[in-house]
Amino acid sequence: MVKNKKILFIIIAILALIPIITRTKAVLNAIILLLIFATLGEAWNIITGFAGQTSFGHAAFFGIGAYTSTIVFYRYNITPWVGLILGGIIAAVVAAIMSYPCFKLKGHYFAVATLAVAEIIKQIFVSWDYVEGATGISLPIIQRSSGFAKRLFYLQFNEKIPWVYICLVLFTAVILLCSYLENSKMGYYLKAIRESHEVAESIGINPTNYKLYAMLISAFISAICGSMYAQYILYIDPFMIFSLDISMKIVLLTVLGGVGNVFGPIIGASIFIPLSEFTRIKLGGSGTGVDLMIYGLLIILITCYQPKGVIGIVQKLTEKSKKTNVGGEGKIEATSGN
């Protein structure tokens, strides 16, 4: 099912071991955000990396998930676990409604359309009183003395470690799903559509249907990440949750790691998120913005010199080493021939 089982196992093992090595909140916070955004990157990779439909509007699904679980808890005191699934379903329905007409557009036009749809959804939430509009929602905090069972039920913890493992479970489930998808019939169909819409159609693949399936799965996962994020931050408002920043962060980290590869988002996130957190922690208090400059510069360098992302660098190195090995073997053979 998973091509590189060993790598996946090692990644998960490293992530699982970090809370044992260090309990520093800043590190664990970076790991939690890393896992949430790597999962989001995986979700985005399904529609963009596999199916070739660039979406700049994934913050819309992320936000719908965040708002659904929050509202369900805030208004009806129902566990966020229910809201999490409900948010996924609502996001998938919204994705179906918005994607169907948008799939008629190609290339940049599709990307611009998703951006516009996300902006429309943001404006709806800004002026919708039922979801507290622009004022946002602070999630009610459960008592500090509450036991672990109650904390798990309401998804609120005094410690970061439960969050690390919950996000790790989610990430593992999603990466397994993506690996399965990548090598399934649907994965091949999506890649065929990505390479050539017309050729895929000519061999009997229905591009619209398969792109729609990919979008539904992608939106569902993004919404679950949104719910997790809202529960973790304990506050949401439309400007932070539907922001273009969120959409761009998803795109950026996946592109940084490598689009169309299940390991791309986790590589991108494991560089992008800790780098962002680290530069802010070390330099942010100075108020000079040096952290943002360094951070921006690194991104520019990677995107300029290796547009295929970090995966591209690894592939280049591997090819180089293979060539060297082949050359070396040839020399040995030649020597022995003499």
Add this chain to the structure above:
Amino acid sequence: MKSKLVLLLAVVFLTTSLLMGCGAQQQAPTETTEETEAPEEAEEPTTVETVRIGAILPLTGGAAATGVKLRAAMEVAQDIINGEYPELAKVPLAKEVGLPNLGNAKLEIIFADHQGNPEMAKSEAERLIEQGVAGLVGAYQSSCTKPASQAAEQYGVPFVAGSSSSAALTERGLNYFVRVAPNDDIETAMFFDYLIYLNDKYNADIKTVAVAYIDNEFGVHAKEMVEKWVKEKYGALGFELVGVVPYAVDVTNVDTEVQQIKSLNADAVFHASYIADITMFVNKYKEFKVAPKAVLNYCGGFQDTQFVVNLGSDSDYFAGGAAFSAEKLGDMPELAKINEFYKAKTGADLDGPALEEFSSVLVLAEAINIAKSLDGDAIIEVIKNTKFDAPYYATGAIKFDAKGQNEILASYMVQTQNGKYQAVYPEEIATAEPVVPIPDWDKRN
């Protein structure tokens, strides 16, 4: 390829973890006996060299200019606490070095940048708490104060907000949160009382009101407070809300909004705007010759002294609630001295939000001193049950109610006249008479 990929990941994870871990450790407390792992486990200190508090501010991003000023105000408070200033004897903790009840321990403020992002505000609050801060102050933007104070609540660490004005902040039932600034609920009532004063004393005949507000947490809440007060009290006293004009957070042109305000023809316009927006509005008011009888501003852009710098004489006759007026310095020697320190750092006079953030540091430090402890429960108990002397405010004191709101209104009405913020209401603290109605644009000098 596999091995290299794994190696790369491992290196990235371990390097960043190590670096971030080191970052936290480097700022660990010096020579203190309090526990720094978790605040709830903190033991009462016997001797403390340094007491640390955390300050979370927008030091980069859209509100960076304000954030840097607020940091300077907090640094002034830190300097006053850590130094000896007999001339400021009435200001708590100024007379002696440090916190006398904790062996004259020095106060250290650890600053953190939230960039105007609620997610970062929360993570910075947690990071500072982990470093063992005894309390938190900040975070200016209400949308960032909310998650940061939620984090403080979870760990039982007191949070004293200085200038965040959303009324919702003190409506969340938090036990470890208090706020110095008047909220937009209190400010709205003050605005209407001021209009009544103008009608009674100056025959201003102001009856209709419109609200222009930025479409975010700050603006929407201010608008809701106007609706509430008109419905509950001031409607019966003859005031009518004739319209509301929202504008987008990232607005770049306010032609349409100003035309809407003009068509509403309200006697008074209430503004909930930041500095960039209010500057645009005033320029367009001039262009379209819009001159309501009064324009009143919630704590935001108008109170920033940059308002006068940006607009020159066009800034005159606008009004708003503020905790500071440079024209009152003659009557308030402590405030004059504090302003002198602040001016030395920034080159500008204090403004309302800066003074409120200054006072948040003093309140937290005094509470720690009275509590003789770094324990969050002990500190918050003092904060909630003490009337703090604040000679730098016209009202002279700070006292928090059960919800954590400062119940002694620190603000008064100021109006810009000849480029200066004059106190105009209440009458007993006024430094000038209010100018009402605002002169038409073509009748100005």
